[in-house]
Amino acid sequence: xxxxxxxxxxxxxxxxxxxxxxxxxxxxxxxxxxxxxxxxxxxxxxxxxxxxxxxxxxxxxxxxxxxxxxxxxxxxxxxxxxxxxxxxxxxxxxxxxxxxxxxxxxxxxxxxxxxxxxxxxxxxxxxxxxxxxxxxxxxxxxxxxxxxxxxxxxxxxxxxxxxxxxxxxxxxxxxxxxxxxxxxxxxxxxxxxxxxxxxxxxxxxxxxxxxxxxxxxxxxxxxxxxxxxxxxxxxxxxxxxxxxxxxxxxxxxxxxxxxxxxxxxxxxxxxxxxxxxxxxxxxxxxxxxxxxxxxxxxxxxxxxxxxxxxxxxxxxxxxxxxxxxxxxxxxxxxxxxxxxxxxxxxxxxxxxxxxxxxxxxxxxxxxxxxxxxxxxxxxxxxxxxxxxxxxxxxxxxxxxxxxxxxxxxxxxxxxxxxxxxxxxxxxxxxxxxxxxxxxxxxxxxxxxx
Numbered sequence: 429x430x431x432x433x434x435x436x437x438x439x440x441x442x443x444x445x446x447x448x449x450x451x452x453x454x455x456x457x458x459x460x461x462x463x464x465x466x467x468x469x470x471x472x473x474x475x476x477x478x479x480x481x482x483x484x485x486x487x488x489x490x491x492x493x494x495x496x497x498x499x500x501x502x503x504x505x506x507x508x509x510x511x512x513x514x515x516x517x518x519x520x521x522x523x524x525x526x527x528x529x530x531x532x533x534x535x536x537x538x539x540x541x542x543x544x545x546x547x548x549x550x551x552x553x554x555x556x557x558x559x560x561x562x563x564x565x566x567x568x569x570x571x572x573x574x575x576x577x578x579x580x581x582x583x584x585x586x587x588x589x590x591x592x593x594x595x596x597x598x599x600x601x602x603x604x605x606x607x608x609x610x611x612x613x614x615x616x617x618x619x620x621x622x623x624x625x626x627x628x629x630x631x632x633x634x635x636x637x638x639x640x641x642x643x644x645x646x647x648x649x650x651x652x653x654x655x656x657x658x659x660x661x662x663x664x665x666x667x668x669x670x671x672x673x674x675x676x677x678x679x680x681x682x683x684x685x686x687x688x689x690x691x692x693x694x695x696x697x698x699x700x701x702x703x704x705x706x707x708x709x710x711x712x713x714x715x716x717x718x719x720x721x722x723x724x725x726x727x728x729x730x731x732x733x734x735x736x737x738x739x740x741x742x743x744x745x746x747x748x749x750x751x752x753x754x755x756x757x758x759x760x761x762x763x764x765x766x767x768x769x770x771x772x773x774x775x776x777x778x779x780x781x782x783x784x785x786x787x788x789x790x791x792x793x794x795x796x797x798x799x800x801x802x803x804x805x806x807x808x809x810x811x812x813x814x815x816x817x818x819x820x821x822x823x824x825x826x827x828x829x830x831x832x833x834x835x836x837x838x839x840x841x842x843x844x845x846x847x848x849x850x851x852x853x854x855x856x857x858x859x860x861x862x863x864x865x866x867x868x869x870x871x872x873x874x875x876x877x
Contacts, residue, residue, distance in 0.1 A: 463752075464791075464793050471735060472674060475511060477783070478495075480784070480810075481808070482762055482806045487733075488723075490504065492823060498671075498717075499606025499607055500604045503606070505551075509867050513535075515861050519531070523851040523852065538555070540553065550595045559587045559588075561585050581622075583621070586615050587615075590610040603655075603656070608652045613645075615644065617641070619641040623635065639688050644683045648677060649677070650674070650675070654672040669719075673716050678709045679710050682706065685701070685703040713742050727766060734758070735789075763787075770812075781809065787806065788801060788804075801833065802831060802833035805831070808825060811823065811825070811826075825865065828858070835852050836854050
């Protein structure tokens with residue numbers, strides 16, 4: 429029995445590691461807002477448990493799942509825990525004149541946490557930090573040649589990930605602190621291309637595409653710290669206070685810029701290198717998160733989180749999309765979970781954990797000075813496997829989010845000192861996350877009686 433369970437654990441680890449290289453480039457489906465800053469930034473919203481509760485959990489301790497949202501909460505790790513998550517997303521994008529649908533799926537995260545002593549716990553993991561995935565094509569006429577057609581294409585893809593190590597330590601009764609050190613790495617490719625179709629063209633032989641291509645590779649370190657306090661509000665009610673601060677980081681990068689000319693089939697006819705391994709940096713803005721939660725130390729908890737990120741201080745690596753001004757963002761989340769009876773033997777549904785939450789957040793892009801919002805409702809479930817024993821257990825979790833962000837109003841985009849009128853983009857999306865959590869008790873001292 430032990431060999432079988434160990435083999436299952438190793439198999440899940442291998443599966444996750446095999447999928448890990450595919451994290452890069454999977455993207456979010458076409459998302460025009462990922463052109464801003466470093467892309468569609470995942471503002472430290474945790475794993476599948478937090479997703480089902482509206483992305484909250486800064487002050488919500490849990491002994492089953494890995495909570496890397498606040499490193500101080502690792503102290504509550506009861507057993508060695510391995511967790512892997514997979515994402516799926518389907519969305520509809522629309523502006524004032526058109527719409528289209530897109531979808532995607534990818535590995536979400538890997539995490540392993542373990543208790544080292546009664547006062548010390550640690551974890552390691554891999555997760556995406558920011559994704560870039562967009563493509564837009566605009567058809568118009570050529571200046572001074574109204575009979576010819578010009579197609580402008582803007583395209584970007586890539587991802588920035590972080591491999592991290594966290595430690596938590598209990599300082600006093602109810603008080604724990606934690607720290608996370610992460611190695612941030614990834615590559616983002618962006619291009620702006622122009623294709624001109626002359627009037628009266630009857631063959632594609634003379635049609636070519638000219639494009640400016642940017643490839644930036646990032647690699648550097650980032651740090652965040654967390655604190656958590658747990659106390660009693662009454663005999664049957666506990667309160668939790670938590671805070672996390674992710675420090676501003678300058679991400680070193682190298683950029684390669686090329687000017688290319690291709691035919692309609694994508695065959696490169698000519699390519700000129702404008703910059704090769706140019707050194708530079710982009711900064712990752714500081715992020716502050718505060719949370720409060722209440723629970724009865726038995727079967728329910730409720731949490732409220734607030735987060736603020738200083739995108740107004742963002743400075744990108746010079747290149748495509750780096751000059752769009754951004755503003756600070758604020759995010760609010762409210763959520764909770766309920767387990768009717770975790771020890772029920774006769775009714776399996778009473779052992780299931782039910783989760784739900786709401787969230788609203790600002791986008792860093794402010795067209796015409798107006799704030800754009802991302803509003804979402806979340807729900808989720810945790811299904812404990814019947815094979816659980818005092819030494820190990822497996823939980824399969826599902827998290828869902830339905831949300832809307834942006835609008836279709838007309839606005840003025842200022843980029844590189846040049847302004848133009850565009851239509852905002854509204855996204856309607858539904859996201860699903862599947863998480864598998866393995867809990868196992870290691871380092872058991874054998875006793876001979």
